[in-house]
Amino acid sequence: MSSAADVDVLVTLMPPPPTGGPPIDWAEIARSWQRPFPPDYRRFIQVYGAGTVEDFLEVVPPQPKAPLHEAGWDGMVHETGNAEDTWEMAFKSAELAGTSPSLIAWAASSGADMFCWDATATDPAEWPVLVFDRGEGKFSRYDCGMAEFLTRMLRGDFPTSPLDGNTVLWGRGAATWKQL
Numbered sequence: 001m002s003s004a005a006d007v008d009v010l011v012t013l014m015p016p017p018p019t020g021g022p023p024i025d026w027a028e029i030a031r032s033w034q035r036p037f038p039p040d041y042r043r044f045i046q047v048y049g050a051g052t053v054e055d056f057l058e059v060v061p062p063q064p065k066a067p068l069h070e071a072g073w074d075g076m077v078h079e080t081g082n083a084e085d086t087w088e089m090a091f092k093s094a095e096l097a098g099t100s101p102s103l104i105a106w107a108a109s110s111g112a113d114m115f116c117w118d119a120t121a122t123d124p125a126e127w128p129v130l131v132f133d134r135g136e137g138k139f140s141r142y143d144c145g146m147a148e149f150l151t152r153m154l155r156g157d158f159p160t161s162p163l164d165g166n167t168v169l170w171g172r173g174a175a176t177w178k179q180l
Contacts, residue, residue, distance in 0.1 A: 001125055001126050001127070001128065001143060001144060001145055001148075002038040002039055002040045002041075002124065002125040002126070002127065002144075002145025002146070002147070002148070003039060003040055003125065003145065003147075003148075004039040004040055004042070004043035006040045006145055006147035006148045006151065007040055007043040007044050007047055007147045009147070009148075009151050010044070010147050010150055010151050010154075011047065013151060013154050013155070013173065013174050013175060014053065014150075014154070014174065014175040014176070014177050015176075015177065016047045016048045016177060017048065017049065017051075017177065017179045019049075019179075020046060020047055020048070020049060021045045021046055021047065021048055021049030021050070021061075021179075022049060024042075024045060024046075024061075024062055026042060026062075028064055029062045029063075029064060032064035032065040032066065033064075033065045033104065033119075034065075035119060035122075035124060036124050037062060037104075037124055038117065038124040038125055038127055038145055038146065039124070039125055039145075040145040040146055040147040040148070041062075041106060041145070041146050041147075043147070044059070044146065044147055045061065045062060048177055048179065049061070049179045049180070050179070050180045051177055051178050051179040051180045052177070052178050052180070053150065053169060053175050053176075053177060054168055054169060054172070054175050054176060055110070055178065056109055056110050056111075056168040056169060057107055057108075057109045057110075057115070057150075057168075057169060058107060058108055058109070058110075058180075059106060059107045059146075060075055060076045060079055060105065060106060060107060060108070061075065061076065061180070062076060063075045063076040063077055065077060068081060076104070076105060076106070079105035079107075079108050079114065080103060080104055080105040080116070082105070082108075082114060083103045083105045083114045083116045083130075083132065084103055086114065086132055086139075087101075087103060087132075087139065090132060090137055090138060090139050091136070091137055091138040091139070092138065092139050092140075093138060093139065093140040093141060095141050096130070096139055096140070096141055099118075101116075101118035101119070101120050101130060102118065102119040102120045103116045103117070103118065103119065103130065104116060104117050104119045106146055107146070109163070109168075111134055111135070111163070112134045113131065113132060113133055113134050113135075113163055114131070114132040114134075115129060115130075115131055115132075115146070115149075116129070116130045116131075116132070117129060117130065117146070118130050118141070125145070127145070128141050128142060128143045128144065129141070129142040129144060129145070129146055129149045130142075131162045131163070133162065133163050133164050135163065135164040135165055136164045140162060142158070142162065149162075150169075153169045153170060154169060154171070154172050154173060154174065154175055155171065155173065156170055156171025
């Protein structure tokens, strides 16, 4: 489902910065979260770093899992906590009804939408994307990795936009990236 090669497709739609992302200690990230991260996310961070797509969707940098007071209020740990809290109250699409995924947030939008993985599977390449659409107040599942998800958003290649009424990224065909 998730492949580092998916980032190569995304590069054709969203040019990366010339410097790429900073070096990441992926072993430390995996140790702290008790699981490795998906290959497409690791490649994405290597090529792009953390930043925003069209000043709308912020892809957060990998961050060791720690208590919130140690991790800070702006990052992967904080966004994951938001997603976990929201999961309890949110509506779920039919395929998510009755499930209890292990959430890890990888992005958030300026409209308070959240983009996570269901990190329940042992193989991180199999983690689907879960999107919380704030407009609908609902989580939905997309059986693809984060790079493929972003590519499909930009191409308008889902039956409908994952974000109700939001067309910032939907079907654009191309996008700009701003590194944080």
